[in-house]
Amino acid sequence: MAEQNPPWSGAIYVDGRFRPPAAGDTLPVRDKSSDEVFGVAGSADASDVDVAVASSLAAQRDWAARPYTERAAVLRDVAAALEQADGFRELIMRETGSIAGKADYEIASAVGELTEAAALASRPVGEVLQTGHEGRFSVSERVPVGLVAAITPWNFPLVLGMRVIAPALALGNTVLLKPSPETPLSGGLAIAELFARAGAPPGIFQVLPGGEEAGLRLVEHPDVAMVHFTGSTAVGRDIARTAGSLLKKTSLELGGNNALVVLDDADTGQAAMIGAWSSFHYQGQTCISAGRHIVDRAVADAYLRDLTDRAAAITVGDPLRDGTGLGPIINDAQLARARHLLDEAVAGGARILTGGTNDGRFFRPTVVVDVDPAAALWTEEIFAPIAPVAVVDGVEEAVALANHTPYGLVSSVVGADVHRATEVARRLTSAMVHVNDATPQDEPLAPFGGVGQSGLGGRAGGDANLEEFTERRWRTVASTPAHYPY
Structure with missing residues (x-):
């Protein structure tokens, strides 16, 4: 080669x-x-x-x-x-x-x-x-x-x-x-x-x-x-x-519109590490990236702070250079789509906590809150390093929001009480679900695939x-x- x-x-x-x-x-x-x-x-x-x-x-x-x-x-x-x-x-x-x-x-x-x-x-x-x-x-x-x-x-x-x-x-x-x-x-x-x-x-x-x-x-x-x-x-x-x-x-x-659910007992530093990898890994350009972060109000402020800090620390540039964390969006069409989804959400009231800018196809990791639940940034697959975060009150609201999608590929639940987090995971309608781990997972022996759309x-x-x-x-x-x- x-x-x-x-x-x-x-x-x-x-x-x-x-x-x-x-x-x-x-x-x-x-x-x-x-x-x-x-x-x-x-x-x-x-x-x-x-x-x-x-x-x-x-x-x-x-x-x-x-x-x-x-x-x-x-x-x-x-x-x-x-x-x-x-x-x-x-x-x-x-x-x-x-x-x-x-x-x-x-x-x-x-x-x-x-x-x-x-x-x-x-x-x-x-x-x-x-x-x-x-x-x-x-x-x-x-x-x-x-x-x-x-x-x-x-x-x-x-x-x-x-x-x-x-x-x-x-x-x-x-x-x-x-x-x-x-x-x-x-x-x-x-x-x-x-x-x-x-x-x-x-x-x-x-x-x-x-x-x-x-x-x-x-x-x-x-x-x-x-x-x-x-x-x-x-x-x-x-x-x-x-x-x-x-x-x-x-x-x-x-495709997928995958949910990462952060429960009220989660260690926010660990959860933010999982969340950052789930949304930003390979510029978010995977079907199993997390496109929706659903976070309990009890830990939301700390989670947003930790996730924002991690996003801001990532180096974006030529992958052939040492120390680069993220490379470019694959092409101009994908870049334009990402920009449109983000700009449309911001016009509808969303707030960018970090990122939101790009230098050519090099797109900064982005954390965004207050996204209208009807906005395409929340309802569609993103395929860019953007992490929309929604704050919820309790498990019932988290499960309902996570399942409110025609997609059914993968989801993750993060919480200190593993038994409780597992019970929440059982209620999610995706074909693959992970507890205390990121949404991007794949093994040769595991059945990989989705339901719904x-x-x-x-x-x-x-x-x-x-x-x-x-x-x-x-x-x-x-x-x-x-x-x-x-």
Whole structure:
């Protein structure tokens, strides 16, 4: 990945090799801090998708028939290639605008996804069923879905791609990956280089950077058995409509408007540390960031003071410089949206306690209070380092406000009495909930996903991957041919 002329330059990855896209179109790859173009990726169109689908279909039957040991070995070899890759860390930092710690997390988490998926390959995939028919053998077995299309986002491109790629391949599927146009390298072509170095069989994993044309063709293609999408709720709805009309298996990991609840017995210093990480980590650009801080009045003044102090102390700048805590917002469109949400809330009476300014795409961590509960800053996903705080009187009001959202991804509760905090957590309607910890959490063995407008389909992680990337098939065998009256 540190080569002057990497094999993926200007290319897509189809049938085990890097090649130019059919129309020769390309995507510039920009350093998000300097806006410098430091690479170029190929940009696939619908014809490239068709070629890649045909290659995947041809490869899938053989891949599924291979011993699990071979599938597991490929995944372990890819994990080893990633651990040894020169330059992947800097590539993530430049392409996503993240600090080194976030890039290191992505690499370690992606290695974890690969190694856990290698273990998944040997899991039992069937069970013998009781039957009321003499001489019949009855079994429920899991079979691969077939060809899985993964459409992934720009914020955690490596790990969110690997969360689909690794378990899907482990269970005998083939994968077509379309990374975000913002991150076609760390989210796609650099991953393909890892598979090439590991000697993966041609056609089992292919990468098609591109825009809407390629994405739509993947969703509509009759030979794509499953679409896995991670991204915004608005785009997820469009995919659900299209895939639903085709009765195609779909898994959507969508946005969140996540609540951090601070109870009246919380240590405000510790709670503010959790709150700052929940809202400001990677510029707030994650679906599991905290977009709503709901704080009991008894500790509100102290919490606001501590959270404001932490926000003001964070250094914002080029992630490649030592000591930087936050990098840039990913692009101008996201910056404009963040500014609009904040400015609209302030016009409606909200007060900024710290931050609220930006130098280009470098946005200061912001704490804001007195936000109108109908304001978009409170009701929508923010995707910027902004922490809106609401003050409530007691647990009942906190729970009601936390649950007053169409989203249902993640929430957190902070309190000294762990039993009480856990009881509050049980009442929250999100699909994931954490007690005395930040909202951004992810582990390869944990079922990750949302309910409501935060997701549609299954879960990713651990045993949930068996449900996600296989179909159940009932198979019977009669010891002698059956007889019927006609």
